[in-house]
Amino acid sequence: MNEMCEMVFCQSCGMPLTKVEDKGTNADGIVNEDYCVYCYKDGAFTQDMTMEQMIELCVPCVSKGEPYADEETARKGMNEFFPTLKRWR
Numbered sequence: 001m002n003e004m005c006e007m008v009f010c011q012s013c014g015m016p017l018t019k020v021e022d023k024g025t026n027a028d029g030i031v032n033e034d035y036c037v038y039c040y041k042d043g044a045f046t047q048d049m050t051m052e053q054m055i056e057l058c059v060p061c062v063s064k065g066e067p068y069a070d071e072e073t074a075r076k077g078m079n080e081f082f083p084t085l086k087r088w089r
Contacts, residue, residue, distance in 0.1 A: 010036035011086035013058055034086060051088040055079065
């Protein structure tokens with residue numbers, strides 16, 4: 001089976017949610033299964049931004065060979081992937 005299908009991603013920034021400590025929290029302190037700790041804390045998004053701003057924030061983190069080879073490839077990939085995420089639908 002395709003590994004990407006099994007992986008769970010933050011529904012805001014696309015970060016893989018592989019560990020409980022990677023996940024954000026709801027207002028009641030319970031772990032939120034949809035968003036990472038960087039995007040969602042205490043029941044609210046940590047930053048008010050557009051999808052385009054989020055992509056630009058993420059490009060440097062993902063364009064050094066893992067998972068994207070360079071910034072142009074990262075930007076293209078995220079422009080295709082991000083509209084499928086819950087926050088940006």
